[in-house]
Amino acid sequence: MSKIQEIQSAVESGKKKIVKELVEEALQEGLDPVAILNQGMIEAMGNIGEKFKTGEVFVPEMLVAARAMKAGVEVLKPHLAGGQHTTVGKFIIGTVEGDLHDIGKNLVAMMVEGSGFEVIDLGVDVSPETIIETIKANPDCCIVGLSALLTTTMPSLNRTIAAITEAGLRNQVKIMVGGAPITQDFADTIGADGYAADAASAASLAKEMIAS
Amino acid sequence: MNSRERLFCALNHKEPDRIPLDLGAGCSCKFTGYFYVKLLDYFGIQEDLVYNHIPYQLVSASDKVLDLLKCDVRSATLHPIPQSESPYAKKWEDEDSYYLTNSWGAQYRMPKQNGLYYDLVGGVLQDAEDEEDDEKFVWPVPDKFPLADRKQLEDYHAVGLATTLSEQFGNGFLQQGPLMWGFENWFAMLLTEPERCTAFMDKLLEKKIEYYANIFETYNGVIDVCSEADDFGEQRGLFVSPKIVRDMILPYHKKLNEFIKSNGVPFMTLHTCGSVEAALPDIIEAGFDCLNPVQISAANMSPEHLKKTYGKDITFWGGGINTQSTLPNGTPEQVREETKRNMDIFGQDGGFVFSTVHNVQDDVPIENFIAMWETFQDNCKY
Numbered sequence: 001m002s003k004i005q006e007i008q009s010a011v012e013s014g015k016k017k018i019v020k021e022l023v024e025e026a027l028q029e030g031l032d033p034v035a036i037l038n039q040g041m042i043e044a045m046g047n048i049g050e051k052f053k054t055g056e057v058f059v060p061e062m063l064v065a066a067r068a069m070k071a072g073v074e075v076l077k078p079h080l081a082g083g084q085h086t087t088v089g090k091f092i093i094g095t096v097e098g099d100l101h102d103i104g105k106n107l108v109a110m111m112v113e114g115s116g117f118e119v120i121d122l123g124v125d126v127s128p129e130t131i132i133e134t135i136k137a138n139p140d141c142c143i144v145g146l147s148a149l150l151t152t153t154m155p156s157l158n159r160t161i162a163a164i165t166e167a168g169l170r171n172q173v174k175i176m177v178g179g180a181p182i183t184q185d186f187a188d189t190i191g192a193d194g195y196a197a198d199a200a201s202a203a204s205l206a207k208e209m210i211a212s
Numbered sequence: 213m214n215s216r217e218r219l220f221c222a223l224n225h226k227e228p229d230r231i232p233l234d235l236g237a238g239c240s241c242k243f244t245g246y247f248y249v250k251l252l253d254y255f256g257i258q259e260d261l262v263y264n265h266i267p268y269q270l271v272s273a274s275d276k277v278l279d280l281l282k283c284d285v286r287s288a289t290l291h292p293i294p295q296s297e298s299p300y301a302k303k304w305e306d307e308d309s310y311y312l313t314n315s316w317g318a319q320y321r322m323p324k325q326n327g328l329y330y331d332l333v334g335g336v337l338q339d340a341e342d343e344e345d346d347e348k349f350v351w352p353v354p355d356k357f358p359l360a361d362r363k364q365l366e367d368y369h370a371v372g373l374a375t376t377l378s379e380q381f382g383n384g385f386l387q388q389g390p391l392m393w394g395f396e397n398w399f400a401m402l403l404t405e406p407e408r409c410t411a412f413m414d415k416l417l418e419k420k421i422e423y424y425a426n427i428f429e430t431y432n433g434v435i436d437v438c439s440e441a442d443d444f445g446e447q448r449g450l451f452v453s454p455k456i457v458r459d460m461i462l463p464y465h466k467k468l469n470e471f472i473k474s475n476g477v478p479f480m481t482l483h484t485c486g487s488v489e490a491a492l493p494d495i496i497e498a499g500f501d502c503l504n505p506v507q508i509s510a511a512n513m514s515p516e517h518l519k520k521t522y523g524k525d526i527t528f529w530g531g532g533i534n535t536q537s538t539l540p541n542g543t544p545e546q547v548r549e550e551t552k553r554n555m556d557i558f559g560q561d562g563g564f565v566f567s568t569v570h571n572v573q574d575d576v577p578i579e580n581f582i583a584m585w586e587t588f589q590d591n592c593k594y
Contacts, residue, residue, distance in 0.1 A: 014403065059451045060399045067400060100321060100331035103395045104446075124331075125323060151540045152328055152575045180447050181536040198448055 003031060007040035011072065012048055014064025019072040033079040037086055038116070041069045045114030049200030059107065062199065066110040088116040089210045092134050092173075093145040094126035096160050099153035104179060107199035108145060115203040117143075128163035135169050142210055145202065146192075148179040157182070158190040165191075174209045178202060214372025215284035216436065222562045223437075223479050223501060223527050230592040231559050232374070234567045235585075236273030237287040238529060239378035239439040239483040240505045241567040245271050246328070246574035247581075254578050255280055264289070264379070266312065267320050267330040270571055281585065285565075286368045288431065290379050292355030299350050300336060315352035316382060318391040328574055335392040343408055349392070351415065354381055354423035357430040365434035376437040378483075381423035384442020385413045385464040386452070402456060410460065417464050421471050428475045437479040438472050439504065440465065445486025448511045457491045462498040469499035481529055485570070487511040489518070496525045505570045506531030508554070515557040528558050529565040533584050539568060540575045544583035551587040559594070566592070 001009070003026045010018045019041075026036050048065045051057040080086055091112050095105045102124045113119045120138065122130060135141055144164070148157050157177055164170050176194040177187050187195035194209060196202035213221070213229045221228035234241045243251065245261050248271045252259060255277065262272040272289055298315035305311060309327070313319045317336025322329060340346050365375050382388045389398035389409060401409055424438075442465070444450050444457055452461075469480045481502035482495055487510035488503075495503065506528045508515055515531060531554060533539050538550050558564040566588055572581060 014400075055449055058449070058453050058456075059446075060403045060453075060456075063396055063400045064403050098323065098326045098328075100323075100329075100333065106396065150328075150573075151536060152573060183537075 003029060004036060004040045007036060007072065008044040008047075011041050011044035011065055011068045014061065014068045016064070016068040016071045019068045020075055023072045023075040027075070027079055033076050034086055037073070037076055037080065041072055042114065042116050045069055045111065045203075049111055049115070049203055052200040053198065062107065062111070066114050069114055086116070087118040088207070089118070089143065090120065090138055090141040091117040091143045091145060091206060092120045092122065092131065092138065092141050093147070094122035094131060095124040095147045095149070096153055096156040097125055097127045098156050099148050099150055100124045101147070101149035101179075104149065104199070105145075105147040108147070108178065108196075108202045111199040111203040112145070112206050115207055117206060128160045131160060132164060132167045132169065135164070135167075135173060139172070141173060143174045143176060143206055145206075146175065146177050148177070148182065150179075151181045154179075154181060154186065157192075161190055161192060176202065176205055176209070216369065216372050216374040219284055219374040219436065219565065220478075222565060225524060225527070225561060225563045227559075227562045227594045230594060231555060231588075232284040232565045233282060233588060233592070234285040234376075234529065234565050235281055235283050235572075236278050237283065237285040237378075238376050238437070238504060238565075238567065239441055239481065240485075240570045241530065242270045242571045243273060244269050244328070244571060244574050247572050247576055248273065248277075250578045251277060251581070254582065262289070267332075268571065269329055282589070285374045285376050285437075286365075288361070288365050288375065288377050288379075288435070290355075290377075291358055291361055293358060295353050295355060298352050316388070316391060317349070332391060335390070335394050337392045338394040338397060340393065343411060346408060346412065351419060352382075354419055354426055356426050359430055362430050362434060365431060369434060374436045375434060376439065376481075377427065377431070377435045378439045378441075378481075380440055381420045382416060384440055384461075384484075385416060386442050386444060386457070386461045388412075388416060399451065402452060402460065406460065413460075413464050417467060420468055424468075424472055424475065433476050435477050437481055437502070438477050439481035439483055439502075440468065441483035443483075443485045444491055445484060445488040445507070445510060447486060447509075449487050450490055451486075454490045454494070458494045462491075462494050465500070466498040473499070487513055489513055492518075492522050492526070496522065500526065502527040502529040502565070504529040505567070506558075507536075507569050509534045509536050509569070515554050519557050519560065519563075523558075523561065523563050527563045527565060530567045530569050531558055531564075532566045532588070533568050535569045535571075535573070535576075539580055539584065540573065540577075542580065544579050547580045547583040548587045551584045552591055555588065555591050559592075 174193040177192045218228040219232045264272045300317035303312045310322045319334040320330035321333045479501040482500040483504045489512040
């Protein structure tokens with residue numbers, strides 16, 4: 001097994017300490033930091049995402065894999081600077097105004113980050129104004145992810161998208177929505193570009209969105 | 213057949229004279245304050261609201277309303293005797309929000325503008341790094357209950373009503389941890405430091421048994437059904453592997469069920485949201501008689517599949533109408549159709565207590581609720 005394969009396997013099984021050690025060793029051996037990131041870690045998170053989608057692994061496995069990757073990225077970070085830009089895109093995420101739930105939103109942020117995006121997490125109860133300001137402050141942002149857990153806060157998704165449109169920013173970003181009561185039909189009705197039913201699907205959808 | 217006989221008959225998987233109805237009593241069969249006001253207006257009743265669950269903003273429905281709705285089940289209103297104060301419990305507010313921290317140190321926030329619930333925003337052990345840190349937690353002391361309160365449940369039994377107790381000590385064995393360490397920390401700990409989780413759950417079982425022992429000092433022999441809430445599922449499946457549910461979580465429930473049943477409570481309900489089909493055989497094995505809220509909109513939770521596969525072994529207490537779409541957002545006609553369809557499937561051979569899938573929320577139009585209730589009344593006879 002190559003060093004990069006070892007890193008991949010350690011990320012997938014959520015071995016945080018081992019990932020850190022292996023990344024250090026890989027760097028000492030002179031391996032390309034970008035390859036360590038893409039083939040060692042992002043690919044591992046992709047595999048975990050697929051296994052999550054098919055019900056082979058569950059939330060805890062996904063969490064420990066993401067934490068292991070994060071630990072590896074910390075070691076890698078100083079070596080990635082200096083022109084080696086590694087982000088596939090910028091992704092703004094938040095739970096809509098009036099809704100304080102963040103478990104699902106955090107899992108999405110984690111998986112999207114794990115697939116190579118830079119994630120700006122605005123937290124919960126985020127007003128349309130805050131989202132608009134953040135898009136304006138980050139003109140290179142390509143996707144906005146909005147979450148609502150409650151039937152009572154679903155209308156807030158609608159209002160947020162309408163406000164983004166009114167601010168003249170709708171063509172600048174793709175918008176994806178999610179949350180327990182949300183369906184593809186609802187996403188279509190409110191004019192979102194996409195809907196994902198779980199965190200791994202959200203990460204796949206984000207990659208599709210920037211490819212199209 | 214009185215309400216209590218009707219409920220027992222259904223829970224013993226036989227067809228009573230009609231399907232038993234629970235609105236307002238059992239776990240997650242209740243009403244939020246805002247919705248309850250709509251119901252009071254509909255009936256032209258004036259009464260003060262009694263909140264029984266502050267974070268979810270749920271109220272205790274009055275006997276007057278439950279009689280009008282012809283409900284078969286009543287809940288005990290618990291009046292805990294004040295005990296030594298928790299170092300964590302407090303309430304405060306700032307310009308934007310109301311806050312409260314409960315006796316478990318779980319911190320909740322409700323925005324003042326448009327806020328409908330208190331939602332969890334932090335846990336007391338979220339920065340704990342090891343067992344030594346965990347042990348600094350000051351456990352709440354299970355309450356004692358005034359003996360005089362027993363009369364309320366005796367009176368219900370005297371007029372033939374069934375009784376349930378759905379207020380429990382803390383959350384379930386899987387779900388109390390997230391309220392203390394935070395969701396992500398706890399769920400990762402289940403894999404990486406299972407011994408910290410079991411140390412906590414061992415103690416939680418001990419405290420829950422102490423709580424029920426206090427309950428039975430007052431309510432011995434007058435509770436027909438107890439319930440424990442422990443959410444295992446999300447929309448698409450279990451949060452954790454079936455193996456973790458089976459090997460780490462359900463053995464605690466089994467021990468607790470045995471204790472509760474040995475104290476004369478004939479039936480135990482497990483409230484567990486989401487897609488929990490993969491754990492149902494183990495839930496049944498752990499000694500649960502009823503499943504609530506039967507989230508029929510989640511994966512592998514269709515009424516047909518559940519009834520056909522597990523209907524002989526467990527009672528479905530809930531599952532009457534989808535509260536994520538049809539009840540709040542459907543037309544009254546759609547509500548009628550779905551209510552009738554679910555009753556036809558779940559009702560066969562008993563083993564069904566009609567209730568909504570989860571508490572009735574503020575955004576439910578009263579027309580839809582009444583359409584559901586009328587459809588139930590028109591079709592509930594066997």
